[in-house]
Amino acid sequence: MFTTQPFDDDKLREECGIFGVSGADGAAALVALGLHALQHRGQEAAGICSWDGAMFHTQRAQGHVAGNFDRPEVIESLPGATACGHVRYSTTGETSNRNIQPLYAELASGGFAVAHNGNLSNAMRLRKDLVRTGSIFQSTSDTEVIIHLVATSNYRTLLDRFIDALKQVEGAYSLICMTPEGMIACRDPLGIRPLVMGKLGDAYIFASETVALDVVGAEFVREVEPGELVIVSNGELRSIRPFAPLSPRPCIFEWVYFSRPDSISEDRSVYSVRKAIGAELAQENPVEADLVIPVPDSGVPAAIGYAQASGIPFELGIIRSHYVGRTFIQPGDKVRHLGVKLKHNANRKLIEGKRIVLVDDSIVRGTTSLKIVQMMRDAGAAEVHMRIASPPTRHSCFYGVDTPERAKLLAAKLDLGGMTDYIQADSLAFISIDGLYRALGEANRTSVRPKYCDACFTGDYPTPLTDQDETSSVDQLAVLAERVG
Structure with a gap:
C-alpha cells in the first residue's frame, strides 16, 4: 500500500x-x-x-x-x-x-x-x-x-x-x-x-x-x-x-502548521498569523517572479501573505484532489509514480513559461520539496524559487511531535546552498527565527526567555531530556518507550 x-x-x-x-x-x-x-x-x-x-x-x-x-x-x-x-x-x-x-x-x-x-x-x-x-x-x-x-x-x-x-x-x-x-x-x-x-x-x-x-x-x-x-x-x-x-x-509550530487555520489561539486567528508569516517571509526574502503558488493545503495562508506583501499575483498552480482515498494499490514503480498525480497535479497552462515562487510551511527531509520542484519544471516553469514559512528544521522534537531523527533532517545535514541543490530549485530561502517572532507580534526572539518552544529550529529545549540523554540511540529509545501523543 x-x-x-x-x-x-x-x-x-x-x-x-x-x-x-x-x-x-x-x-x-x-x-x-x-x-x-x-x-x-x-x-x-x-x-x-x-x-x-x-x-x-x-x-x-x-x-x-x-x-x-x-x-x-x-x-x-x-x-x-x-x-x-x-x-x-x-x-x-x-x-x-x-x-x-x-x-x-x-x-x-x-x-x-x-x-x-x-x-x-x-x-x-x-x-x-x-x-x-x-x-x-x-x-x-x-x-x-x-x-x-x-x-x-x-x-x-x-x-x-x-x-x-x-x-x-x-x-x-x-x-x-x-x-x-x-x-x-x-x-x-x-x-x-x-x-x-x-x-x-x-x-x-x-x-x-x-x-x-x-x-x-x-x-x-x-x-x-x-x-x-x-x-x-x-x-x-x-x-x-x-x-x-x-x-x-507553547509550541511555535502550532502557528506554522499543526493547528487548523480556522482555530483561535491567544486571541488571534491562526489563519491571520500565517498570512503575517508569509508577509514577513516576502520582506526578508524577495525575488523577481511572475506567480506565487502555495503548496497545498498547508502553504496557502502564508502564500497569500507573501503575494500581498510582494505584489506578485497569487495563483493555484497545484491542484489537489480531495476525492482520492489515503491509499492506492500499486504494482510497480511506474504506476506508483502516476499515483502521485491522483492527489496533486500541476496547473500546466498557468505555470508554463512563468517564474514561480513556491511557498510551503517547512522542509523536513526534503523529499517532498524535491517532488514539487520537479513537478513545476515538468509543467514548464521557467524558474522555480522555494520560500519556506518557518526557519530550517535542524533538531528533533521530544514533546509530542513525530520528527525524524536528526540525521534525517535536511537542514541538519546541509547548508542553504546544499539544500538548494538537493531540491533542485533556482533559489531557496527560509523565514528567520526573528522574522517568525515578528510575525507573531514579538520584536524578535529573546534568547534569555523566548516566548515559545522553538527547539526544532534552535535546539533550545525548555525541559530536561532525561531519556534522550541516557540513551545513545533514538531507535533504542523508541523500542523501550514508544512516544505517542
Missing part, C-alpha cells in the same frame, strides 16, 4: 488531539464530533471513553473517526454525560490496539481514564523504576506511566495522587482524565501543548483547538493555563495551580 499524499508524507506531525465533555447527555456523540474536527492531529487511530455514573465504557479502533464512530450502535455503546476522546499518530512501529487512547485502568479508588497529547521526556526512566518495583505495563505508551504513578502514589486522595504523579514527569502534556469523581483537564507548567475550555449549556468542554468547540456549538471560554488543573465535579468547576509558576513556552 502506498500513501497518495506526497505533499503530506514529509511533514512534522502533531501526534494527538484530545476532546472531553462533562455534563451533557449523549456526551460520546459530542466527543465524536469534536474528534472529527481534530482529525488532522492524528489519523492512525481514535478512541472514546464514557462514564454513565456507574460504569466506564470504552471503544477504540485503528483508522479515522469516520467509519469507526459515526455508527449509531457504537455511540449507543458509550452512554453517559461524561466522555473523553483521542486521535493519534504513532511515532515508531505499527499502530497497535493496546496503544490507542484513552487508556483506562481500574485503580483502588475506581476507574481512571486518560487522554494525552504530548510526550514525557523521562518516561523511559520512570517506566524502568516502576517495573522494578512490580508495575506491569499493558502498552508501550508513555501515557501509561502516568496511570502507574497515580496507582502507586502514597497520597490519600485521587487528586493528590494525580498531582504527585505530574510532579514526577518531565516534558509536555495536555491531559483529559476521567474518574468517578469527575473530569480533570490540565497542561504542563510550560504549556507546550495546547488545551482550551468551552461551555455548551451547562456542560464543560475541553479540546486541543477551538475549532473543535465550534463544531459542537460550544462557546469558547478560555485557554487552560500552563500548569493549571481544571476539575469538573457534579457540574461545578474549580481550578488549582499546584506547580511553581514558570514562563510559558
Whole structure:
C-alpha cells in the first residue's frame, strides 16, 4: 500500500488531539464530533471513553473517526454525560490496539481514564523504576506511566495522587482524565501543548483547538493555563495551580502548521498569523517572479501573505484532489509514480513559461520539496524559487511531535546552498527565527526567555531530556518507550 499524499508524507506531525465533555447527555456523540474536527492531529487511530455514573465504557479502533464512530450502535455503546476522546499518530512501529487512547485502568479508588497529547521526556526512566518495583505495563505508551504513578502514589486522595504523579514527569502534556469523581483537564507548567475550555449549556468542554468547540456549538471560554488543573465535579468547576509558576513556552509550530487555520489561539486567528508569516517571509526574502503558488493545503495562508506583501499575483498552480482515498494499490514503480498525480497535479497552462515562487510551511527531509520542484519544471516553469514559512528544521522534537531523527533532517545535514541543490530549485530561502517572532507580534526572539518552544529550529529545549540523554540511540529509545501523543 502506498500513501497518495506526497505533499503530506514529509511533514512534522502533531501526534494527538484530545476532546472531553462533562455534563451533557449523549456526551460520546459530542466527543465524536469534536474528534472529527481534530482529525488532522492524528489519523492512525481514535478512541472514546464514557462514564454513565456507574460504569466506564470504552471503544477504540485503528483508522479515522469516520467509519469507526459515526455508527449509531457504537455511540449507543458509550452512554453517559461524561466522555473523553483521542486521535493519534504513532511515532515508531505499527499502530497497535493496546496503544490507542484513552487508556483506562481500574485503580483502588475506581476507574481512571486518560487522554494525552504530548510526550514525557523521562518516561523511559520512570517506566524502568516502576517495573522494578512490580508495575506491569499493558502498552508501550508513555501515557501509561502516568496511570502507574497515580496507582502507586502514597497520597490519600485521587487528586493528590494525580498531582504527585505530574510532579514526577518531565516534558509536555495536555491531559483529559476521567474518574468517578469527575473530569480533570490540565497542561504542563510550560504549556507546550495546547488545551482550551468551552461551555455548551451547562456542560464543560475541553479540546486541543477551538475549532473543535465550534463544531459542537460550544462557546469558547478560555485557554487552560500552563500548569493549571481544571476539575469538573457534579457540574461545578474549580481550578488549582499546584506547580511553581514558570514562563510559558507553547509550541511555535502550532502557528506554522499543526493547528487548523480556522482555530483561535491567544486571541488571534491562526489563519491571520500565517498570512503575517508569509508577509514577513516576502520582506526578508524577495525575488523577481511572475506567480506565487502555495503548496497545498498547508502553504496557502502564508502564500497569500507573501503575494500581498510582494505584489506578485497569487495563483493555484497545484491542484489537489480531495476525492482520492489515503491509499492506492500499486504494482510497480511506474504506476506508483502516476499515483502521485491522483492527489496533486500541476496547473500546466498557468505555470508554463512563468517564474514561480513556491511557498510551503517547512522542509523536513526534503523529499517532498524535491517532488514539487520537479513537478513545476515538468509543467514548464521557467524558474522555480522555494520560500519556506518557518526557519530550517535542524533538531528533533521530544514533546509530542513525530520528527525524524536528526540525521534525517535536511537542514541538519546541509547548508542553504546544499539544500538548494538537493531540491533542485533556482533559489531557496527560509523565514528567520526573528522574522517568525515578528510575525507573531514579538520584536524578535529573546534568547534569555523566548516566548515559545522553538527547539526544532534552535535546539533550545525548555525541559530536561532525561531519556534522550541516557540513551545513545533514538531507535533504542523508541523500542523501550514508544512516544505517542
